[in-house]
Amino acid sequence: MKDKMPPLSRRKFLKTSLAAAAISAGAGSPLVKSLVPRAHASGARPPGQITSHYTACDMCFNRCGMIARVQNGVITKIDPNPAFLKSRGMLCARGNAATKHIYDPDRLKYPLRRAGKRGEGKWERISWEEALDYTAEKLLEIGEKYTRCGVMFIPGSDMQSQFVNRFAEVFGSYNITSHETLCLLSKNRAYLDTIGEVPYPDVYYSKYIIVAGANPFEAFITPDTMDFFEARKNGCKIIVLDPRFTKTAAMADEWYQIKPGTDMAFFLALCHVIAKEELYEAEGCCPVNTYGFEEFFLHIRKYTPEWAEKECGIPAQDIARIAREIAAAAPAAMVYPGRRTSDYEDSTQIRRAMAITNALLNNFDKPGGLLAIREVGVKTPYYDVPWYDDNPFDRVEAGLVPGLIDHEGSFQLMREAIISGEPYPIKGWFNFKTNFMQTAANRNKTIEMIDHLEFIVNIDIAMTDTAWYSDVVLPGASFLERKDPVSALQGSSACACAVFRDPVVPEMFESRSPFWICKELSKRMGLADSFDFTIDEYRRQQVDGLEGAMEAMENMGVYYNPSKTYGIYAGSPLKTLTGVKEIFNQRYEASGVDPMPVYRRPKQPAENQFRLVVGRTAFFTHSNTNNELLTEFMEENTLNIHPEPATRMGLSDGDLVEVKSKAGQGRLRLEFTEGIEKQTVYTATGFGALSPEMSLVHNKGASISELLEDYHDEISGNMAMHETFVSIRKVA
């Protein structure tokens, strides 16, 4: 190279290469990867040219647009894609830390097979050939012995999850469940059963927002998190209800330290004031365009602000004032639907109360309110699902709760079914990038479930706790190394868009994508026809008919569909049973569920007991804590506690305590804060890993999965993580 090229000064060289990088960042040509120079064999490294590559983040589930900078074949920096409207051209701490996600010393390098007992940590290295042959053989064996539904599939929430899902379906199992069953299904259920779909909040144009059971300034949702500030600049008022003084609370116009689990009381009282004072829009909303408004009017007579004050601790005059203010701002006003709603056994009903409040505000399909699903136009390529005669009639946990969501189910109820073996046995587990051992309440029960399984195969990029208890561990490629299909995203009113990923750098070690793994397995299982395509062919099918989509994604990192944002329904019926907003739900009534939310006082912790609530920070996502750049902000989780009860118990700030529930116990250091309700304690997710190969979080703090008892939402089967009471004892 030296001989052929005119010698360049370092400065000139840098200038040329950086100009190229800048051009690619601006105009967005997919600067060819072949330009990345290989490291010199001589050892003297020239300052490599910096190339820029569009991709979409995978450090959480928002899929923000990013530009990876590559030098000498190494990703040295990741910046936001300024043209990416959904993320408002930003990248949070986690996205920036993706360089340590790919270059993590804890990454899995080659396929492993368990050589000792589960959880013992003895592994043998095997070839891909052997790993795939063995996995295919075990899956077929279980399919033969227990029917195809005898394998549970957890496809993850990844841009390649659709391939794992497809593999599960062609293999023949209905028992597919997801991380979402620990997350937002109760909220989805509530909105599906009120307005017929799961809406997107139009925070940007809103004038009044109540945030309850959500913490969007720490648990980022794009573009909502950023849009709160744009809205505030335009005069939006933000009211936060939270037992904890979160960062969202810290920046709100008003923060109310609500008693945990009493949000429904607040919202029923809010509805009471809106209904009684006739603050709703009589023309377009109530009673027309709603079902059951009259019944509801009678139903909420007893739910006065004075009554609610006694339940939730928020002064009656504030409830009444907030009701009047939000009604005056409607329809550009909302109760923020939130994200993770896996908190109480009546989570769906709590969110129903919020959804009904939104219905009274008449904000659906309107600017500043809740948006209907916009058209992106990305298609799901069709595939045949074979019929297996001996398969059971339905998924294993069907009918255990009245509102199970199709294709999602409930991990918690499946776990029970696997342990009991009823109604039929499940003996296999195919897992991709989901770490229930760290995230699902009652880890000991997950281990008990594992004891009932004959075969577990796990694809992940590191030895998570779930991988640690698996039989075959397959090293997955990180999102920066993969070629991914097109993913459709809705960024509220900002955009309806589509993205894909091309590999920024080649797959490291022996890591492989789930697509390749599913394809290879399907070949070995007589299902090759189902994966007889390349990603390029798949993408073309996905964007078929979307003019310019492929080019836009290549040149700008994103395609925008200028589809209709507001007034999508334009007078046509909603996707509910009655075609209007259902304040009274007839299906609930038919299945013996309260057709309108009925408040029941949450059970209270005994003296010297505390309700354990969990959450996360802006720099961690669930169990993805094993990242050197992020643990620097928090090396282990602590237990937040109010100084008053703690001092009464003779505890001091910083004390190491044993936290004990009926499910398990763990050790945490106390962190005093007045910003927490007195009978509530809080800890963050992602610590206390069992796997020593999660080197930064192993033996650090305690895992929420160890401490939390397993309760579930009575309607959706979603996990309920805020129902656990713990006792605290100082460790001598």
Added chain:
Amino acid sequence: MKKKYCMVIDSSVCIDCKGCMVSCKVQHKVPRGRWRNWIKHTEPDFTMGKHTFVHFQPGNCMQCDNPTCVYACPSGATYKDEETGIVHINEGLCIGCGNCVVACPYGARYRHPEKRVPDKCDFCRDRLDMGLLPACVDTCPTKARTFGDMNDPDSEVSRLLRDRETVRVVSKPVDTEPNLFYMAGVMPLDWPGPVEYPAAYRAMTGFVNPLVKIAVGLSGLGVAAMFLKQIFTSDETSEDDSREEV
């Protein structure tokens, strides 16, 4: 025309997400436990009830016009670039005395544990050359930081400085004339420490005598030695230097 880079920060939108800190850390390979930038915050006063708040305040080297770090540097390694207004460190000239670290009232400098020289924010000079914004500005979710040239009347920072009331966070004993401007109402304001010049330095500057010149001369020798050392030890630099001559 000479540039004068500055930042205008609307700290009222900072949510303490740490995005700027990680972005900076990756860009400059800042070692664990050290930082080129920060987010300060107020303590909540819970007697305020529903109006209890916390104010977060992002910051970094303020590229001062009255740079105490530059005055404290005996070798001329730390200097203010007249073309950009950025305070830089010429690592080749640094003798590793650490005077500049304590002379900064903002704690903006740390001593690099391996390189044994101070390190601090340089407004991402390399990224500016690429036509990119500083890493912290680029990544900020709520766009709390605005960066630009205050000598350019059409720049966004000039517009903000004209239209909005701003304040600077200054050390009580010495106004270092920082070039980080905060929207009025920013908190906390009382955190900058004193400006500390080492005793030996004070003695020397007190004399203002040939001793200082001798010291500078000696450090010059050190510089020459470092230069020679670099020629003989670092093939990367020497190769580039030779290319420079072609």
